[in-house]
Amino acid sequence: MRSFIVAAAITTTLLLSQGHAKSAEIKILSVVPLKTSLDKLGPQFERDTGHKLIVEYDGSSQLKRRLEAGEAFDTALIYPELINQLVTQGKLVADTSTAIASVAIAVAVKKDAPKPDIGTVDAFKRAMLNAKSISHSAEGGSGIYFKNLLDRLGITEQVRSKLRPMESGSLVVGPVARGEAEIAVITTPFIAMEPGAELVGPLPDELQQLIVYTSAIGSAAKEPEAARALIKHLTTPEAAKLLKSKGLDPPPTP
Numbered sequence: 001m002r003s004f005i006v007a008a009a010i011t012t013t014l015l016l017s018q019g020h021a022k023s024a025e026i027k028i029l030s031v032v033p034l035k036t037s038l039d040k041l042g043p044q045f046e047r048d049t050g051h052k053l054i055v056e057y058d059g060s061s062q063l064k065r066r067l068e069a070g071e072a073f074d075t076a077l078i079y080p081e082l083i084n085q086l087v088t089q090g091k092l093v094a095d096t097s098t099a100i101a102s103v104a105i106a107v108a109v110k111k112d113a114p115k116p117d118i119g120t121v122d123a124f125k126r127a128m129l130n131a132k133s134i135s136h137s138a139e140g141g142s143g144i145y146f147k148n149l150l151d152r153l154g155i156t157e158q159v160r161s162k163l164r165p166m167e168s169g170s171l172v173v174g175p176v177a178r179g180e181a182e183i184a185v186i187t188t189p190f191i192a193m194e195p196g197a198e199l200v201g202p203l204p205d206e207l208q209q210l211i212v213y214t215s216a217i218g219s220a221a222k223e224p225e226a227a228r229a230l231i232k233h234l235t236t237p238e239a240a241k242l243l244k245s246k247g248l249d250p251p252p253t254p
Contacts, residue, residue, distance in 0.1 A: 023050040024226035029066065030077035031140075032057045032170045033103065033189035034213055037246045045233045051226050059168020060140035067091055074221040075230060079141035080214050087216070093224075096217040098231050099251030101243045102210040103187040105142045107200040110176050115200045116183070124204055125153050127183070131162060135172050135181040138165035141211040146185050149207060173197045187211050189247050212251050 030038065035057050042053045058066065063078055067086055076083070076092065077100065086092040107118050107127070116127035128134065128150070137143030143165065150156040164181050166172045169190050175181035177196025184197065191199050202208060215234065217227045233239060240250050 023052065024223040025052045025054060026075060026223050026226050026230055027073045028053060028055045028075045028077060028230075029063055029071070029073045030055055030057050031060060031063065031079070031213060032168070033187065033248070034077055034101070037101075037243050037248060040242055041234060041239055045230055048233070049226070049229060051223075051229070053230070059137075059170055060143075061138055061167050064139060072220065072222070073218050074223050074227040075215055075217055077213060077215050079211055081141060081144060083214050083216050090219055092216040093219050093221075094216075096215075096228070096231070098215050098235060100213050100215055100231075100234050101240075101248035102212045102251045103189055103248055104202040104208060104210060105145065105185065106188045106191060106202045108173055108176055108184040108186065108191040108194070108197045109182065109200055110179055111196050111198050113182075113198070115198070118201055119204060121153075121204055121206050124207060125155060128153075128159055129155060131159075131183045133162050133164055133175075133181040133183070134159065135164040135166055135175045135184040135186075137169045137172055137186060138167055140169045142169065142185065142187050145209045145211075149209075192247055210249075210252060213248070214251075 038055055042055060045051065046053060060079065060082065064082055067076060068089065068091070083092055083097055087094045109115055116130070117123040118127050136146050150159060164175060169186055172186040173184045173190050173194040176184040177194050184191070188199065188202070191197060215231045217224050221227055
């Protein structure tokens with residue numbers, strides 16, 4: 001009986017040590033709007049797998065510099081345009097690119113300030129022309145699209161002096177809340193994070209461009225298989241429900 005107990009104890013110890021050996025530490029570099037969702041989904045993943053997540057959040061501009069500088073990471077959660085650039089540079093593995101969630105680009109004003117009409121293409125164009133100042137992301141997905149949109153509408157020169165490019169999305173709405181800029185153009189999660197600002201509404205359908213937060217594995221990842229498991233976890237129906245509750249929509253259907 002004693003030998004049986006000893007053998008069982010050894011077996012249990014071996015199993016536990018094997019499970020521990022398979023656990024991994026996954027470093028994630030992520031855009032800020034995914035934080036509230038990852039705060040919930042991350043611990044679930046850690047409990048289910050035994051892996052440990054090290055998540056660092058930053059603005060799009062800063063993440064771009066960090067990734068291009070060769071900072072070590074396993075998974076990046078950013079936007080597709082940047083992923084494409086980093087795949088070309090050999091920093092990300094192309095066939096691991098996976099859409100996680102999408103958000104709309106919208107307009108915000110200071111809390112209790114008059115809200116301009118942006119319901120149609122012409123109304124949005126007038127709102128941009130009439131605004132005294134416009135805060136937007138300098139290098140993030142929404143900022144790149146917004147600058148291209150101004151060109152498309154033919155009003156870049158008219159509004160150039162009004163533009164207030166900010167280094168990251170998390171800084172775009174603050175100037176509006178403080179009365180330093182009249183309008184902010186940014187994705188909806190950043191507007192929801194700032195109590196001193198209010199959502200005017202999303203861009204008109206004809207002008208809307210969803211920003212799709214996308215994951216990819218680093219070409220020099222130390223834990224690529226664990227990173228693949230994390231991406232799979234973030235794309236389950238349960239994860240989609242949680243993301244939705246945090247203001248993030250499912251990615252568009254291909």
